[in-house]
Amino acid sequence: MRLERRQGVPIAVRLALPLIAIAVALALCSFFLLWAGTNVGQAYLSLAKGAFGSRFALTETLTRATPLIFTGLAAAVAFRAKLWNIGAEGQLYVGAMAITFFGTGLVSLPPVLMVPFLFFVAIVAGGLLLLISTVLKTWLRVDEVVTTLLLNFVVLLFVDYLLFGPWKDPMALGWPQAARIIEEGRLAGIVPRSRLHTGVLFALGAACLVWILMRYTRWGFEIRAVGHNIKAAHFSGIPVKWAVMRTALLSGGLAACAGVTEVAGTKGYLTVDISPGFGYTGIAVAMLAGLNPLGVIGAAIFFAGIYNGADSMSRAMNVSNYIADVITATALLSMLVCSLLVQYRLRRD
Amino acid sequence: MTATSGELVLEGRLITKASPREFIEAGVARIPEDRHEVGIVGEMSIPENLIIESYRDSEFQRGGWMRGRQIAQYAKSLCDTFDIRGSGEAQQAKELSGGNIQKLILARVLNKRPRLIIASQPTRGLDVGAQSQVHQRLLDAKQSGAAVFIVSEDLEELFALCDRLHVMFEGRLSESIPIEQANIDDIGLMMTGKVIRSSGRAA
Structure with missing residues (x-):
């Protein structure tokens, strides 16, 4: 038996792919729910309610999806250029540190300028962090998977040091947290009595911009050519190294924006636990979206919904909320299998 | 690969250490031996592969924005002239047959009126029809004044062209x-x- 490439897969099938994968994942996970001794239908109903079933659930899901959109975009852009950025978590915290440095009183501008300024410093910081690994990869052939992954721990420990040391807010009753972002730099709430803030609009805008960039610009053309076939791109006269550097700045900058939405939006100040692994989940989001920037929006909302919904399901049905991790992991695996089966057919010889 | 000794001169221009882009701009056409690996970017569309060596030209981009309509028109006229048979402009280049991929590469480089054509095994693995089309294109280019350099193991091909x-x-x-x-x-x-x-x- 061997795999044979199918010709001309219809676009509708490609679009339906993530939905099929999610359906398969939910079907597979129902076995785990049965095993745990609960009613599958009721369990999924409470999961859906907890994810999207009320105003509160919906705003919480969107709040959680916001950083995931940014980290998902970071992974989608980098992976498109075959730059394996596993360091979105570190870039997120570097962005969070940058805005804490500039945004807690050092610089004060009117809100219309302050928020863009904070995004700017975060993007620069995150982009530079990924640039370190990318320069090492391009000129010294150091594996960027290793360097980006390990830098996550370096950055996180540095945040730890700052929050227990020089940046510790004396007003925080001993908690390891930094001073608040000044009012001008905060992302305003957009739905009353909820945590949802303008960060979600920035995230949606960023996804559209990245989509346009990849599809309609010269830089996107170069990034796609380099990612799909670096040799052919090089011999065709595309400046491969510069294209990869630009990708690194973009990807690191996008991941850092997730730090902005959490510190200047959801939380208001920097702590060591602003991200429950958004950087890593972003990789899964990008894969489920098939690396499509617009698909990242849907995938991020799905992941955020599963995590939020699993919490309320575990309360209502008394099953462990770790089922959320099982569902998202199964969705990812079934996405990979489904896309393999769509692109190839099995042939007996 | 870079030269370890000697120098390359094309019409008085020293191109020993030129980058791929400088080679292209000096008028060197590249018809590589491995069409799939270094000839095309298989996952990109036929028009994108047709302009990949000249995507910086103001004809195809302006201020960093790719000019989709011009690119599509250009691709359509090249596909007609060079008889590239695909199923549409959105088709990925890797889905083309070997002969059509080779015609795509020929169209891409010959339309730029190159001064020097370097072709490695230009007809290996092609059917008879595609072979004769490739041969005719190379002879036409020679007629119009290009230097054609062919590397081949097919002796009949060499005797027919060189x-x-x-x-x-x-x-x-x-x-x-x-x-x-x-x-x-x-x-x-x-x-x-x-x-x-x-x-x-x-x-």
Whole structure:
């Protein structure tokens, strides 16, 4: 038996792919729910309610999806250029540190300028962090998977040091947290009595911009050519190294924006636990979206919904909320299998 | 690969250490041996592959924005002229047949009126129809004044296309043999390392 490439897969099938994968994942996970001794239908109903079933659930899901959109975009852009950025978590915290440095009183501008300024410093910081690994990869052939992954721990420990040391807010009753972002730099709430803030609009805008960039610009053309076939791109006269550097700045900058939405939006100040692994989940989001920037929006909302919904399901049905991790992991695996089966057919010889 | 000794001069321009882009701008056309690996970006569309060596031209982009309509028009006219048969402009280049991929590469480089064409195994693995189309394109380019450099193991192809032959054996190049003085048996012997005198007789 061997795999044979199918010709001309219809676009509708490609679009339906993530939905099929999610359906398969939910079907597979129902076995785990049965095993745990609960009613599958009721369990999924409470999961859906907890994810999207009320105003509160919906705003919480969107709040959680916001950083995931940014980290998902970071992974989608980098992976498109075959730059394996596993360091979105570190870039997120570097962005969070940058805005804490500039945004807690050092610089004060009117809100219309302050928020863009904070995004700017975060993007620069995150982009530079990924640039370190990318320069090492391009000129010294150091594996960027290793360097980006390990830098996550370096950055996180540095945040730890700052929050227990020089940046510790004396007003925080001993908690390891930094001073608040000044009012001008905060992302305003957009739905009353909820945590949802303008960060979600920035995230949606960023996804559209990245989509346009990849599809309609010269830089996107170069990034796609380099990612799909670096040799052919090089011999065709595309400046491969510069294209990869630009990708690194973009990807690191996008991941850092997730730090902005959490510190200047959801939380208001920097702590060591602003991200429950958004950087890593972003990789899964990008894969489920098939690396499509617009698909990242849907995938991020799905992941955020599963995590939020699993919490309320575990309360209502008394099953462990770790089922959320099982569902998202199964969705990812079934996405990979489904896309393999769509692109190839099995042939007996 | 970079040269370790000697220099490359094209029409008075020194291009020994030129980058791929400088080679293209100097008028060098590249028809690589491995069409799929270094010839095309298989996952990109046919129009994108047709402009990949000239995407910076103001015809195809302006201020960093790709000009989709111009690119599509350009691709359509090239597909007509060079008889590239695909299922549409959104089709990925890797879905084309080998012959159509080779025609795509020819269209991409020949339309730029190159001064020097370097073709490696230009018809290997192609059917007879595609072979003769490739041969005709290369002869046309020669007629219009381009220098054509062909690397091939197909002796009949070389005799059909070339004015002069060199044989490479164990890294050494033989002296130049005008096509009128060459015969296919001698060339075959030289390929196995026999030294042939310029009189054309085996030593």
